[in-house]
Amino acid sequence: MMKLFRYLKPFRLPILVVFALVFMQSLSDLYLPTLMADIVDKGIINGDIPYIWKIGGIMLIFAAIGAICSIGVSYCSSRVAIRFGQKLRSKMYRHVQNFSLQEFDTFGTASLITRSTNDIYQVQQVLIMLLRMMISAPMMCIGGMIMAVNKDAELSLVIVVIIPVLVAAIAIIALRGLPLFKSMQVKLDTLNRVLRENLTGMRVIRSFNRTEHETKRFEDANVDLTNTAVKVNKIMAAMMPIMMLVMNFSTIAIVWFGGVRISNGDMQVGSLMAFIQYATQIIFSLIMVSVIFVILPRASASAIRINEVLDKVPEINDPSQPKQANLQRGYLSFKDVTFHYPGAEQPAISNISFDAGPGETTAIIGGTGSGKSTLLSLIPRFYDVGSGKVLLDGVDVRELSQEQLREKIGFVPQKSLLFTGTIADNIRYGKKNANDEEIQRAADIAQATEFISNMKDGFQSEIAQGGGNVSGGQKQRLSIARALVRQPEVYVFDDSFSALDMKTDAKLRTALKEVTMNATVLLVAQRVSTVMDADRIIVLDNGGIVGIGTHRELMDTCDVYREIVSSQLSEEESA
Incomplete structure (x- = not known):
């Protein structure tokens, strides 16, 4: 995957803009729970209405900044990814044009079409996700931990227990999904090849009454791809319920232990509310990482297939110093x-x-x-x-x-x-x-x-x-x-x-x-x-x-x- 990202060099400035916007959005999101805690602990408990309006206005400003940054991130990241896909398709097309018939025989027409379209699309989609979440997820996770510890260090031990569970679940699911994603791309090649032969050979198929045979060939390839996709989706479908289950249990644990600390006078209600939000942000940042891991295996498999084409050195190349054929015309x-x-x-x-x-x-x-x-x-x-x-x-x-x-x-x-x-x-x-x-x-x-x-x-x-x-x-x-x-x-x-x-x-x-x-x-x-x-x-x-x-x-x-x-x-x- 990283080999393909070298083609992002022309987009360095837009990528820096994306990172800057993501940074500002993350800071805005991290500061909002603290403001909310101030409203509860200092405004509502003390009955200070002007303070509530003041902090509420500041929250609105920060929320607006976050929303604007989010829109900018979506636009810029999508634009970069689409341009990257365009550049990669052009690069692959020009490279394939230099192939001899031997290289075409090696890859096959159906596979080259799949690699130039579907595989590049998969990489393009994961790039959008990475640009949006590459900084956002770590910042929200680390920033959330820092803010949670700042609110209550002892209660933060709940989060320390949660994170290894989430990381282990993500790792297991990703490792099981990667081989199946690779297999899916190969089976997609097969389906494309069968479909292409059916469409281009329609006259021969009908003249020999082989329509049923070809239909069975297509159905076999289609069912094979579908079964693999179902296996992948079953594995990936387990990820979100696991995440939500962990998040709900962690919220229960935080409320339970937080309630005890409030009753002991070691914590305020607003701080507990902010702590819950920071814990939610930490878990959601890990969910964002898990979403990347859902599509990353397939994109990695696609990137490998794209690199196979781009790394293939044509057997037939021009000499470094071509000669001129001018002794006779056409001898x-x-x-x-x-x-x-x-x-x-x-x-x-x-x-x-x-x-x-x-x-x-x-x-x-x-x-x-x-x-x-x-x-x-x-x-x-x-x-x-x-x-x-x-x-x-x-x-x-x-x-x-x-x-x-x-x-x-x-x-x-x-x-x-x-x-x-x-x-x-x-x-x-x-x-x-x-x-x-x-x-x-x-x-x-x-x-x-x-x-x-x-x-x-x-x-x-x-x-x-x-x-x-x-x-x-x-x-x-x-x-x-x-x-x-x-x-x-x-x-x-x-x-x-x-x-x-x-x-x-x-x-x-x-x-x-x-x-x-x-x-x-x-x-x-x-x-x-x-x-x-x-x-x-x-x-x-x-x-x-x-x-x-x-x-x-x-x-x-x-x-x-x-x-x-x-x-x-x-x-x-x-x-």
């Missing part, structure tokens, strides 16, 4: 590249070597799981190679800054992803300052203009979340347009034509040739017809290259390629 080389996914025994790809130059189209084909997408993900450094080198214009991509490297690449992922906004916004995502003419041209090349013009608002038509209001083929064409508007040096198409019909595929590849004449093009495809005209075809099998060459060369030399071709094309088509 790409793989030099004996091998890559393992974390925890995998066998490499996903091994000993990959090839060159791809400007004006050339290099196609990659192979069976499922042969390593095609993995190979492409090493180019923009979504992952770093295990051994070997990936060179861009003669420079190892690890020696370039990630921003510089990715500016040179137009990447179209295997799974097309669109963002909420207009069609023009989604295409402009590839080049933020692209004008309307550039957007129109990119859409024309991607064969997207026809369906865009048929939409109600054309390029200003809104895209639903995840592209839910366009088809798979339309999403792919918009993703391609997004890469084209960038006009990069290297185009990377990761099975980006799979949802297109043969006619659109052919027209798109023809249009691409004209705009990629001076760029390096790498494409993964499942269809042989998409790769037949490539300058170079790389055939992968079990993570290794089993053939490189043109279509005709591979038909003569590569058995794996011939098998793929024969499974898709007739002899006349493959000739």
Whole structure:
């Protein structure tokens, strides 16, 4: 928790204001019982009405000061906590943006969302409580003890007996609650993950009639979280009755022993009334501490989870002195590249070597799981190679800054992803300052203009979340347009034509040739017809290259390629 509070440095002045207001409020609250005792002992007993009015007026002033300070504390502490939460969310978001896919795989999307929202909210709430009570509770407790001893030292022994009982109760409850609070956050991650899968996979769930199965998955996760929450609340629910029970018994004890001392002439009635109020203030200050302990375990668990993210050092970082790739425009080389996914025994790809130059189209084909997408993900450094080198214009991509490297690449992922906004916004995502003419041209090349013009608002038509209001083929064409508007040096198409019909595929590849004449093009495809005209075809099998060459060369030399071709094309088509 304390590690996170280092982000409070920009709020030092407001925090000092909060502490000053809390200090004044505490002094005001501590002085009121003494004034009341004076009214009883000196005013009411002596029948001195002017004195009663005088001290009563002073009490009103102090009560008003306390109320004003309390309002100020609430406002300032809430403002500091909310700004702190905002800063922490921004810090976590920026840090997560530097994660490689490996770190995303480690934490999981659902967990990162929970940590960025619910966990930060828990820390934010406990910060509000701490700012309000960090000074107030100790001051009220210590100040109450001093004032109680000042009123009657012997009667203060009752308070000495009470405090250890309260502290022990708070400690036991907090120790039992902390593991359950940690467990709750993990179970909340699980619930979020199940809910996210249900919502994003609704089409698949309904198409396979698995609604009941998914409902049961959600109910299991929901019940598991609920049961843990019930256990926590049962433990925490015991705290307040214990506090009230102790407070009531202590009041009885104070009245009992105080009555004896009054009858013996050792104490006055007003002093006993003030003593009761000071004892109540002491107990309530401990109750405030107990309230902090109620939420502190959960906030501590949340803080640990937040720190896990913030302390995670990304595997992929920019070099301290990035080099400039300027020998050639878009010349790409793989030099004996091998890559393992974390925890995998066998490499996903091994000993990959090839060159791809400007004006050339290099196609990659192979069976499922042969390593095609993995190979492409090493180019923009979504992952770093295990051994070997990936060179861009003669420079190892690890020696370039990630921003510089990715500016040179137009990447179209295997799974097309669109963002909420207009069609023009989604295409402009590839080049933020692209004008309307550039957007129109990119859409024309991607064969997207026809369906865009048929939409109600054309390029200003809104895209639903995840592209839910366009088809798979339309999403792919918009993703391609997004890469084209960038006009990069290297185009990377990761099975980006799979949802297109043969006619659109052919027209798109023809249009691409004209705009990629001076760029390096790498494409993964499942269809042989998409790769037949490539300058170079790389055939992968079990993570290794089993053939490189043109279509005709591979038909003569590569058995794996011939098998793929024969499974898709007739002899006349493959000739």
